[in-house]
Amino acid sequence: xxxxxxxxxxxxxxxxxxxxxxxxxxxxxxxxxxxxxxxxxxxxxxxxxxxxxxxxxxxxxxxxxxxxxxxxxxxxxxxxxxxxxxxxxxxxxxxxxxxxxxxxxxxxxxxxxxxxxxxxxxxxxxxxxxxxxxxxxxxxxxxxxxxxxxxxxxxxxxxxxxxxxxxxxxxxxxxxxxxxxxxxxxxxxxxxxxxxxxxxxxxxxxxxxxxxxxxxxxxxxxxxxxxxxxxxxxxxxxxxxxxxxxxxxxxxxxxxxxxxxxxxxxxxxxxxxxxxxxxxxxxxxxxx
Amino acid sequence: xxxxxxxxxxxxxxxxxxxxxxxxxxxxxxxxxxxxxxxxxxxxxxxxxxxxxxxxxxxxxxxxxxxxxxxxxxxxxxxxxxxxxxxxxxxxxxxxxxxxxxxxxxxxxxxxxxxxxxxxxxxxxxxxxxxxxxxxxxxxxxxxxxxxxxxxxxxxxxxxxxxxxxxxxxxxxxxxxxxxxxxxxxxxxxxxxxxxxxxxxxxxxxxxxxxxxxxxxxxxxxxxxxxxxxxxxxxxxxxxxxxxxxxxxxxx
Numbered sequence: 001x002x003x004x005x006x007x008x009x010x011x012x013x014x015x016x017x018x019x020x021x022x023x024x025x026x027x028x029x030x031x032x033x034x035x036x037x038x039x040x041x042x043x044x045x046x047x048x049x050x051x052x053x054x055x056x057x058x059x060x061x062x063x064x065x066x067x068x069x070x071x072x073x074x075x076x077x078x079x080x081x082x083x084x085x086x087x088x089x090x091x092x093x094x095x096x097x098x099x100x101x102x103x104x105x106x107x108x109x110x111x112x113x114x115x116x117x118x119x120x121x122x123x124x125x126x127x128x129x130x131x132x133x134x135x136x137x138x139x140x141x142x143x144x145x146x147x148x149x150x151x152x153x154x155x156x157x158x159x160x161x162x163x164x165x166x167x168x169x170x171x172x173x174x175x176x177x178x179x180x181x182x183x184x185x186x187x188x189x190x191x192x193x194x195x196x197x198x199x200x201x202x203x204x205x206x207x208x209x210x211x212x213x214x215x216x217x218x219x220x221x222x223x224x225x226x227x228x229x230x231x232x233x234x235x236x237x238x239x240x241x242x243x244x245x246x247x248x249x250x251x252x253x254x255x256x257x258x259x260x261x262x263x264x265x266x267x268x269x270x271x272x273x274x275x276x277x278x279x280x281x282x283x284x285x286x287x288x
Numbered sequence: 289x290x291x292x293x294x295x296x297x298x299x300x301x302x303x304x305x306x307x308x309x310x311x312x313x314x315x316x317x318x319x320x321x322x323x324x325x326x327x328x329x330x331x332x333x334x335x336x337x338x339x340x341x342x343x344x345x346x347x348x349x350x351x352x353x354x355x356x357x358x359x360x361x362x363x364x365x366x367x368x369x370x371x372x373x374x375x376x377x378x379x380x381x382x383x384x385x386x387x388x389x390x391x392x393x394x395x396x397x398x399x400x401x402x403x404x405x406x407x408x409x410x411x412x413x414x415x416x417x418x419x420x421x422x423x424x425x426x427x428x429x430x431x432x433x434x435x436x437x438x439x440x441x442x443x444x445x446x447x448x449x450x451x452x453x454x455x456x457x458x459x460x461x462x463x464x465x466x467x468x469x470x471x472x473x474x475x476x477x478x479x480x481x482x483x484x485x486x487x488x489x490x491x492x493x494x495x496x497x498x499x500x501x502x503x504x505x506x507x508x509x510x511x512x513x514x515x516x517x518x519x520x521x522x523x524x525x526x527x528x529x530x531x532x533x534x535x536x537x538x539x540x
Contacts, residue, residue, distance in 0.1 A: 072362045077427060096425045104426040105435075107360040109333035111493045123491065144437075174359040174427045176335070182493050236422075236436045238364045284397070284493060 026052065027268070030157065031190035034064035034115070044190060046270040051190075060270070065116040065189045068159060071139070071242030073113070073185060075132075075163055076229065077104040077171060079248030080221050086251050087171075095172045103224060103232050106174060108163065108246075112185035116272055120164055121183045121279035122258045129276060131256055132163030132249035133207045133264045135200065135219055137226060138191050143239040151227035154239070157191040158200060160264050160272040161246055167255060182284040186274045187244070197268055200226040200247075208263040209256050217250030290525070291410075292445040293368075295324040305445065325369035328412050328446040329391060332497045334361040335488060336387075336416055338429055340503025341476050347506040356479045356487050359427075361501075365435045369444035369525075372532045373417060374437065375513055382511055382531075385416040385504035386462045386519035388455065388474050390481055391446055396494040401482035407494065408481070410446040411455060413527040414501045415462075415519040417441075441519070441529040442499075452523060456480050459522040460505060464515050472505025474521075 026043035031051070033040055043052040049060040078084045078100060084091070091099040114120065122129065140156025164184040168175050197203070200219060207215040224232060226247060230239075239245060256262055258276050265271040277283055290305040296318055303310040309317045338357040339345040345352050367373070375382050393409030417439040422432040452458075455474060462470035479487065484500055511517055513533040520526040 072364075074362065074431075098425075100424055100426050102422065102424065102430070102432045104424070105431040106427055107333075107362055107431075109360060109492075111333065111495065171426050172428060173357060174429075176358045176360060177491055180360070180492050236432050237362070238437050240364070 027196040028193040029190040030068065030193075031188070032066040032068040034066045039068060042190070044192070044270060046192070046268055049271060060189055061117070067113045067115045067187050068191050069113065069138070069187050069242065069244055071240060071244060073108040073136070073161070073187070073244045073246065074233070074239075075106045075108055075134070075179065075246045076248045077106060079103065079223050079229065080217065080250045081223055082217070082221060082251035083249065084223060103229060104171070105233065106179055108185040109180050111182050112180055114183045114186040114274065116186065116189035116274070118186065118274060119183070119277040119283040120162070120186065120262070120274050121181070121283045122276050123166070123181055123279050126166055128167055128255040128257055130165045130167045130253045131207055131209070131262055131264070132165060132253050133205050133215065134161040134163045134246040134249055135203060135205065135266055135269070136161040136187065136244045136246050137200070137230070139239045139241055139243045139245065140194070141241055143230065143234045146230055146234045148227045148231050151230040152194065152200070154230060155194045156241070157193045158197055158269050159187055159191045159244070160266050160269055161244065162186040162262065162264055162272055162274060163246055163249055186272055188272055189270060192269050203269070204267045205250060206265045207254055208265070209254060209260050211261070211263070214254035215250060215252065219247060221250065222247055289448050289451065290445040292328055292443070293326040295326060296322065300326065325371070325444055327366050327368050327442045328444070329497045329499075331363065331366060331442070331499045332495055334499045334501065335359075336361055336434065336501040337479065337484065337503040340478050341472060341505040342478055343472070343476065343506040344504055344508075347508065352478050356484055358488070359429060359434060361435050361440060362431075364437050365440040366442050367438050367440070368442065370528050371438070371441060372530050372536070373439055373441065374537065375511070375531050375533055376419070377534045379419050379421040380510070381420040383418055383420070383508040384462050384464070384470070384511060384517050384519060385418060385508070386460045386470055386521070387414045387416050387501045387504050388458065388460065388521050388524065389414040389442065390455075390500040390502060392494045392496060392498040392500070393449070394496055396485065396489045399485055399489040401486040404482035404485040405449060407485060408449045409496070410448045411452055411521070411524050412443060412446045413519055413521045413525045415441040415517065415527055415529055416501055416504065441527055443527055444525050447524050458524065461520050462507065463518045463520075464509070464511055469509050470505065470507030472507070474502070476505060477502060
């Protein structure tokens with residue numbers, strides 16, 4: 001009887017959820033428009049990819065977005081259960097010798113920052129790039145040794161990050177040469193306000209290459225949940241306003257080549273589109 | 289010329305060394321002990337080299353790397369001259385690393401080693417502390433070892449590139465409580481400054497105020513709360529740092 005009630009209740013909730021989802025339309029966001037000095041506020045519909053800025057409605061593709069980030073971008077390695085499982089027994093053998101204890105972090109330096117719609121340069125001599133679909137936590141205030149209960153309040157909002165890398169098997173040494181190439185970190189198109197996202201640990205992430213679905217995962221597969229990750233990182237390292245912490249890359253990240261159109265979608269956040277082109281001086285510098 | 293960034297009289301100033309004093313850009317001359325030293329530049333991307341001195345590599349039981357072992361550091365870790373570095377209570381081995389810091393002066397991409405110094409703005413000193421208790425073998429040396437708050441003193445000033453005739457022949461020393469504990473020379477680097485600039489700029493664009501910490505020679509010993517650690521590079525500067533404990537931090 002109780003089970004039945006519960007089932008009915010769940011069903012009812014689900015029904016309401018569907019209803020509200022249909023109605024739920026616009027989310028508050030901040031974005032950087034190319035050529036404008038300050039971030040602008042807008043209302044975005046992440047399903048139709050449309051933006052409302054001061055009563056004017058645009059399709060996202062009509063706006064030239066700039067990277068909405070000015071701080072440091074920190075990536076997290078092996079934070080998806082599947083990504084760690086894929087290493088299997090190797091974690092107990094040379095050179096790793098034991099499974100990771102603390103979050104494994106790396107930095108995406110400023111030369112990697114790239115914007116929505118711009119080209120990702122394929123470095124000379126490289127033919128395949130790994131597409132790292134990551135939820136980015138944009139920090140809203142100085143976060144030092146935060147606790148799990150209040151961790152989410154340090155987040156200003158969420159964005160999408162394409163943590164591009166040159167494919168590499170070994171994770172023993174810092175992979176600067178693989179992660180830190182020019183233009184290897186498209187970010188955007190916008191920052192969705194924290195309050196618009198009910199649960200950052202339950203977001204579907206999809207990667208499309210040339211409009212074909214190539215990867216699907218969910219932040220529910222994280223080893224460290226979003227609050228837990230913030231606790232374990234800020235225990236030794238202060239995150240400042242404007243910094244971005246990537247929650248990780250799902251296992252079996254797809255690879256792409258020159259000419260491929262990449263789209264990363266995260267439910268409730270939006271979609272980030274870029275194309276891979278041969279490296280030129282211009283696209284390295286991000287001028288086109 | 290030696291240029292510092294300092295806080296004095298409630299404002300941040302650029303200052304130059306002037307006959308043992310500091311001369312602010314507004315003409316005021318102040319005593320060094322009356323200022324708060326900031327990092328000599330606000331670092332953009334910071335590279336650090338691991339195992340770049342053969343003797344230090346041997347000390348850590350590693351053979352010398354065949355290509356530069358590079359890791360990156362974030363802005364949270366940097367502090368200026370005469371500042372304080374935190375040693376967590378429960379660790380057993382925290383050591384200083386005296387390093388020559390190279391500051392990039394302009395955009396650099398695909399630079400050949402013979403042109404490398406044209407892209408250097410100047411030099412400074414860094415103390416790249418490591419807490420070996422936190423070492424793990426994933427992207428080693430991991431950020432928990434190398435990117436902790438307060439764990440990279442940097443300064444006191446930047447010395448102009450043209451003032452240093454040969455940066456590849458400078459003595460490095462570390463003193464803990466006035467006792468010599470580390471001694472080496474930049475002549476023993478495995479990858480010298482031009483090679484490092486050639487290597488990094490071969491795959492990414494370097495920009496003004498990017499910083500390269502060029503590695504440390506052997507001579508690592510544990511340091512404890514209360515230790516005064518002085519890392520010095522001949523002709524560049526003498527960087528003073530004091531180790532403090534968790535009790536100075538209420539969130540500890």
